[in-house]
Amino acid sequence: MSFVVSVRNLYVEHRQKQVLKDVSFDVADGEFLYLIGKTGSGKSSLLKVLYADLPIHSGWVEVADYDLTLIKHHQIPFLRRKLGIIFQDFELLYDRNVFENLAFVLRATDWKDSRQIRQRIEEVLESVGLSDKIKNMPHQLSGGEQQRVVIARALLNRPRLLLADEPTGNLDPVVSAEILELFKKIHRQGAAVIIATHYHNFLKQFPSRVLYCEEGIVRDIEKEFVVKRMEESFKKL
Amino acid sequence: MFSTTHNKSGYPTSNVIFIITTALFIIGLFALFALHAQLLIRKLRENIEIQVFLHKNTDASTQRSIRQALESYPFILKENQIPKIRFISKEEAATELRHLTGEDFMNFLGDNPLRDAFVINISEEYYTKAQMENIKKQIEELPGVFEVTYPENHIQEINANVHKVGAVLLSFVLMLLGIVVILINNSVKLAMYSQRFLIRSMQLVGATPWFIKKPFLQRAIYQGIVGACIAIVLLSLVLWFFYTFLEELRVLNVKWGIFVIYISLLFLGGLICGASAYFSVSRYLKMKLDQLYQN
Numbered sequence: 001m002s003f004v005v006s007v008r009n010l011y012v013e014h015r016q017k018q019v020l021k022d023v024s025f026d027v028a029d030g031e032f033l034y035l036i037g038k039t040g041s042g043k044s045s046l047l048k049v050l051y052a053d054l055p056i057h058s059g060w061v062e063v064a065d066y067d068l069t070l071i072k073h074h075q076i077p078f079l080r081r082k083l084g085i086i087f088q089d090f091e092l093l094y095d096r097n098v099f100e101n102l103a104f105v106l107r108a109t110d111w112k113d114s115r116q117i118r119q120r121i122e123e124v125l126e127s128v129g130l131s132d133k134i135k136n137m138p139h140q141l142s143g144g145e146q147q148r149v150v151i152a153r154a155l156l157n158r159p160r161l162l163l164a165d166e167p168t169g170n171l172d173p174v175v176s177a178e179i180l181e182l183f184k185k186i187h188r189q190g191a192a193v194i195i196a197t198h199y200h201n202f203l204k205q206f207p208s209r210v211l212y213c214e215e216g217i218v219r220d221i222e223k224e225f226v227v228k229r230m231e232e233s234f235k236k237l
Numbered sequence: 238m239f240s241t242t243h244n245k246s247g248y249p250t251s252n253v254i255f256i257i258t259t260a261l262f263i264i265g266l267f268a269l270f271a272l273h274a275q276l277l278i279r280k281l282r283e284n285i286e287i288q289v290f291l292h293k294n295t296d297a298s299t300q301r302s303i304r305q306a307l308e309s310y311p312f313i314l315k316e317n318q319i320p321k322i323r324f325i326s327k328e329e330a331a332t333e334l335r336h337l338t339g340e341d342f343m344n345f346l347g348d349n350p351l352r353d354a355f356v357i358n359i360s361e362e363y364y365t366k367a368q369m370e371n372i373k374k375q376i377e378e379l380p381g382v383f384e385v386t387y388p389e390n391h392i393q394e395i396n397a398n399v400h401k402v403g404a405v406l407l408s409f410v411l412m413l414l415g416i417v418v419i420l421i422n423n424s425v426k427l428a429m430y431s432q433r434f435l436i437r438s439m440q441l442v443g444a445t446p447w448f449i450k451k452p453f454l455q456r457a458i459y460q461g462i463v464g465a466c467i468a469i470v471l472l473s474l475v476l477w478f479f480y481t482f483l484e485e486l487r488v489l490n491v492k493w494g495i496f497v498i499y500i501s502l503l504f505l506g507g508l509i510c511g512a513s514a515y516f517s518v519s520r521y522l523k524m525k526l527d528q529l530y531q532n
Contacts, residue, residue: 074446077440077445108443
């Protein structure tokens with residue numbers, strides 16, 4: 001089994017505060033898992049480490065075959081092209097339409113051929129069910145539709161690993177469920193998916209492995225255990 | 238395009254161009270002032286005449302050889318390649334003097350006491366005290382030359398003032414240049430601040446630093462040049478105004494100088510804006526997300 005993420009004895013400090021202590025885990029290619037924890041539990045820091053935005057204090061991290069303890073500054077863009085990042089503060093560009101938002105990403109990642117660019121954009125928009133919104137401006141879309149565009153953007157370069165931080169933060173439960181369906185679809189197509197969320201309904205809808213963060217310590221909870229717990233809680237109802 | 242302060246992407250285009258235009262206009266105005274001052278001083282110097290008096294009764298061939306000697310000196314001012322040398326015979330000088338004084342001095346002197354003379358003008362760059370003395374000595378050594386005179390005090394006065402004015406102008410230009418760089422740098426930095434999350438987004442999709450910098454750099458250089466163009470139009474208006482009301486200025490040959498100043502403004506605008514954009518984008522590229530929020 002090949003791993004897209006391997007973390008060993010990771011310690012991370014942020015502003016003279018220990019935010020992650022002795023974290024070790026692996027994520028296999030194509031695996032689906034949740035990252036759960038309160039604000040300040042180290043959840044966001046862990047994600048930042050994975051896309052090389054937070055320096056590693058000690059330990060060893062490998063993401064998509066890049067050793068993050070050795071990675072050079074100029075290699076970081078190429079690591080990120082193997083990741084799809086879906087973040088709240090990573091918004092759409094509101095001065096251009098959906099197509100231009102996506103084309104911008106492709107051009108930024110060395111796509112040159114206009115025909116290939118259009119083709120790839122049509123593919124990802126179809127996979128998130130927004131083919132008819134290609135010419136719309138972001139403000140003409142609903143919150144759920146905007147989030148789908150963000151997901152489409154993350155899929156453009158066929159990432160090995162999708163990182164999503166509170167992907168349904170501002171969305172109602174019905175739309176959130178649709179977004180989760182989308183992540184499940186992406187997972188079925190072969191990408192590994194890590195979703196950081198406090199939205200426990202996801203666990204009920206689609207039980208999977210959980211990394212639980214608390215005060216800088218990460219506990220690894222196996223899928224079977226989560227499934228069992230969820231079944232128990234259903235029985236209680 | 239410049240009518241709205243903020244376009245949709247939040248980049249304050251018109252603010253930036255306004256600051257650049259103002260800064261370059263001021264520096265251009267100053268440069269034009271310095272150019273005119275310098276040309277006026279040159280005109281003043283070149284109008285100073287040096288008189289070369291000859292011995293009495295020099296014959297025509299000596300006069301011709303003196304003229305040839307004078308023509309061959311490098312310090313003689315040339316107008317359209319022709320050395321500025323004028324010969325005034327003692328008769329002409331006497332007529333002139335008679336006109337000036339209104340008295341017929343030859344009547345009571347019984348003789349013309351004046352001498353034949355060459356009047357020459359000297360190139361501007363020879364107007365130091367040492368060089369003038371050197372020139373005087375050199376000409377006086379020519380056979381047939383009696384004396385060389387020039388308005389020594391006048392020259393010293395001009396020189397002293399030129400040095401003072403030069404020092405003041407230079408320090409002003411340096412100060413202005415500093416202010417202009419800081420002003421433009423600040424406004425470009427401020428404009429970049431509005432783009433920090435866009436820069437961040439570009440980083441997250443895996444754009445290389447150069448890909449991110451390029452459009453910002455292009456826009457900043459473009460704006461610097463647009464600002465410089467507006468400043469040039471304004472400066473031309475100011476020049477037109479002065480030349481309409483001060484016709485005396487037309488004796489100065491400023492065309493080439495103005496051209497150099499305008500080209501320098503275009504270059505300066507593009508360079509300062511480009512460099513500011515480059516450094517501030519680089520700064521945001523190195524920042525972490527929380528630092529962006531803190532700012």
